[in-house]
Amino acid sequence: MTENRTARRVQVRGIVQGVGFRPFIFKLAENGGLAGHVANTSSGVDIHVEGAPARIDAFIAAIRTQAPPLAQITSVASRRAAPRDFSAFEIIASRGEESRATLISPDVSICADCLRELRDPQDRRFGYPFINCTNCGPRYTIIDDVPYDRPKTAMRNFRMCPACQAEYDNPRDRRFHAQPNACRDCGPQVALEDGEGTVLEGEAAIRRTAALLADGKIVAIKGLGGYHLCVDAFNNTAVERLRRRKRREEKPLALMAPDLEAIGTFARIDPEEVEVLTSPQRPIVLLRKRRSHPIAPAVSPRNTWFGVMLPYTPLHALLLAHGFKALVMTSGNLSEEPIAIANADARARLAPIADAVLRHDREILLRCDDSIVRKTDGVTRFLRRSRGYVPVPVFLRREHPPVLACGGELKNTVCLLKADRAFVSQHIGDLENLATYEFFQATIDHLQRILDIAPKVLACDLHPDYLSTRYAQERGELPLVRVQHHHAHIVSTMAENHLEGRVIGLAFDGTGYGPDGTVWGGEVLLAAAGEFERAAFLEPVSMPGSAAAIREPWRMAVSYLAHSFGERYQDQDIPFWDAIDPGQAAVLVAMGRQGLNAPLTSSLGRLFDGVAALIGLRHRVAFEGQAAMELEMTIGEDATGVYDHGWRLEGDHRRIAIAPIIAGVVADLARGVPGPVISRRFHTTLTALFTALCREIRDQTGLDRVAMSGGVFQNAVFATELARRLAQEGFDVYTQRLVPANDGGLSLGQALAAAAMWAAAD
Ligand code: ZN
Ligand code: ZN
Ligand code: FE
Numbered sequence: 001m002t003e004n005r006t007a008r009r010v011q012v013r014g015i016v017q018g019v020g021f022r023p024f025i026f027k028l029a030e031n032g033g034l035a036g037h038v039a040n041t042s043s044g045v046d047i048h049v050e051g052a053p054a055r056i057d058a059f060i061a062a063i064r065t066q067a068p069p070l071a072q073i074t075s076v077a078s079r080r081a082a083p084r085d086f087s088a089f090e091i092i093a094s095r096g097e098e099s100r101a102t103l104i105s106p107d108v109s110i111c112a113d114c115l116r117e118l119r120d121p122q123d124r125r126f127g128y129p130f131i132n133c134t135n136c137g138p139r140y141t142i143i144d145d146v147p148y149d150r151p152k153t154a155m156r157n158f159r160m161c162p163a164c165q166a167e168y169d170n171p172r173d174r175r176f177h178a179q180p181n182a183c184r185d186c187g188p189q190v191a192l193e194d195g196e197g198t199v200l201e202g203e204a205a206i207r208r209t210a211a212l213l214a215d216g217k218i219v220a221i222k223g224l225g226g227y228h229l230c231v232d233a234f235n236n237t238a239v240e241r242l243r244r245r246k247r248r249e250e251k252p253l254a255l256m257a258p259d260l261e262a263i264g265t266f267a268r269i270d271p272e273e274v275e276v277l278t279s280p281q282r283p284i285v286l287l288r289k290r291r292s293h294p295i296a297p298a299v300s301p302r303n304t305w306f307g308v309m310l311p312y313t314p315l316h317a318l319l320l321a322h323g324f325k326a327l328v329m330t331s332g333n334l335s336e337e338p339i340a341i342a343n344a345d346a347r348a349r350l351a352p353i354a355d356a357v358l359r360h361d362r363e364i365l366l367r368c369d370d371s372i373v374r375k376t377d378g379v380t381r382f383l384r385r386s387r388g389y390v391p392v393p394v395f396l397r398r399e400h401p402p403v404l405a406c407g408g409e410l411k412n413t414v415c416l417l418k419a420d421r422a423f424v425s426q427h428i429g430d431l432e433n434l435a436t437y438e439f440f441q442a443t444i445d446h447l448q449r450i451l452d453i454a455p456k457v458l459a460c461d462l463h464p465d466y467l468s469t470r471y472a473q474e475r476g477e478l479p480l481v482r483v484q485h486h487h488a489h490i491v492s493t494m495a496e497n498h499l500e501g502r503v504i505g506l507a508f509d510g511t512g513y514g515p516d517g518t519v520w521g522g523e524v525l526l527a528a529a530g531e532f533e534r535a536a537f538l539e540p541v542s543m544p545g546s547a548a549a550i551r552e553p554w555r556m557a558v559s560y561l562a563h564s565f566g567e568r569y570q571d572q573d574i575p576f577w578d579a580i581d582p583g584q585a586a587v588l589v590a591m592g593r594q595g596l597n598a599p600l601t602s603s604l605g606r607l608f609d610g611v612a613a614l615i616g617l618r619h620r621v622a623f624e625g626q627a628a629m630e631l632e633m634t635i636g637e638d639a640t641g642v643y644d645h646g647w648r649l650e651g652d653h654r655r656i657a658i659a660p661i662i663a664g665v666v667a668d669l670a671r672g673v674p675g676p677v678i679s680r681r682f683h684t685t686l687t688a689l690f691t692a693l694c695r696e697i698r699d700q701t702g703l704d705r706v707a708m709s710g711g712v713f714q715n716a717v718f719a720t721e722l723a724r725r726l727a728q729e730g731f732d733v734y735t736q737r738l739v740p741a742n743d744g745g746l747s748l749g750q751a752l753a754a755a756a757m758w759a760a761a762d
Pocket of ligand 2: 160161162163184185187
């Protein structure tokens, strides 16, 4: 063998740490009769391998084809090396190096092997709520720094017992170098504290938690990325009590059910949804409610969907095994605040909400909410991209300088660019209070550290008052690029689809700062990464009361009526007026005419709200987008008909007329046409309108690629129908699949737009 011995140095990059990669390499080398070593480095995994050339080739080929399930390899580079006559293959200590470009794995739900051991009375970890292995368990939320090794994680304070240490040291063991490895003797423990200060530990704590829940009590439970507030999903009184205490009026509450069979009793699941429900990411999946189901009405009032997830930690599995068919598992916070992660914080903030707190002593180093997805047209669409997906990067078409994009105001995320990767943070939330702002800053610091990125350019929104904008301004030392909101939306879609050059961008949402001082949101742009022009927009109407018009869609309805019918806006004989005080309406109209606290908006989101209010769906909303959502849910299946629509060319852009659409809706209402039919016609009208508009723009500019983004595209009916029509007309249509279409995806577009604008200015 010695006469034909060669050696190679192999560098593997991608998500290759904390996913059982080194034991995999170890076994692969051993099986191939190869010698050498493997180590984690700050840029990935480094292998020295020597032996017969043919065997080395087979070894290198197998790295990609047989990699462990959680690994995501981005490159395998190998070069010739000098044989050093190793006699065996070894795993050697991690090496921290200058360049730290390694990718950290997201948190992973409990795997089938660990679940089996958890339920096996013969296993030494039977019933232990922190069982994990190299294929599963916490990652992103317990890491402080790279390389990913135990001293850099929340496990540093737990010294492994001899049995755990033996597993950890044995490359043939499923727990080899599993950083969170632990057992009942040496690892984290749960403890339940009730209102009276009584503390129970271990199994007794879990048993008591289950008993409290069965009794209708609210328990705050520490999870992977933060605390949940938990209550029996079949007990309406208990769910209503939770809503009151949490100050969450109507926004649906997420459910956790033990298995698919249990979910099937209250929601319909198709095979694609099964796949994402049971994936290692275990997001909350929106599922259609069954017509009749036993879940408490207060869980998801006036909504045809449930948000459901399967248990993803061993603690969840143990808890649900107490016979629960569904538990409410909502984020552990007061509405609008970030979720609690520290035990002291949970005690302080959640005590007024929860009857008891089930805590544990494995620290959560970084908060990470549950992700929320929906399957539409066979594609998984993110409503919120967080636990299970972050920090997997979006791979870009080319390399970029290090940019930090600070995101928008609502559903904020931040994004860091490094070479050909864009790291979009977990969901941070609405930057409207100090606690969320602190979380925003902590996330930036944390991501910069674990990804080893020192930004050279900052990006923020054009809006001068966003906290994210102020943060960017206050960082001072770096060049700052301001990116228009809807431009950022379109570039976000372009980035994940690797589009370059100019596209037709359809940016439809609720609110975004327009450089002309109006509130934008129904924008057809001609956009490239570094520049855009406004090709068309909805004719602006006033938003009487500004933010109040978002909370109270009836104000928008009045505004659209006044816009469409002028002085005769109250003469329309429609049921809408039965519930409206004409004097109050007149005040709103006067505000609009005088421009008093009534900014102009071209928002399509507001038009959805206004139409929802007109047909009587709701006059006030408990959360943004609620009225529009209900308009989508009410849609009648087979009504035909389309309202008049069109636009007027004005200089080099087009103003899309609102009046004919509103007039059509009002005429239907006056004739007693039911809401579901009107909703159907309204959706059909918008699809026809924007398809025709794109055709005209294509004729004029030759552009035939359409990129869609913005919160309005969370409306699956509208998004699917518009994309289909445009495709039928020969357009190439691009949408968001890797990040949310709502403002959660904004930071990605901001980063890429800023990179392009900065390069152009340089
Ligand atoms: Zn496992
Ligand atoms: Zn142990
Ligand atoms: Fe937006």
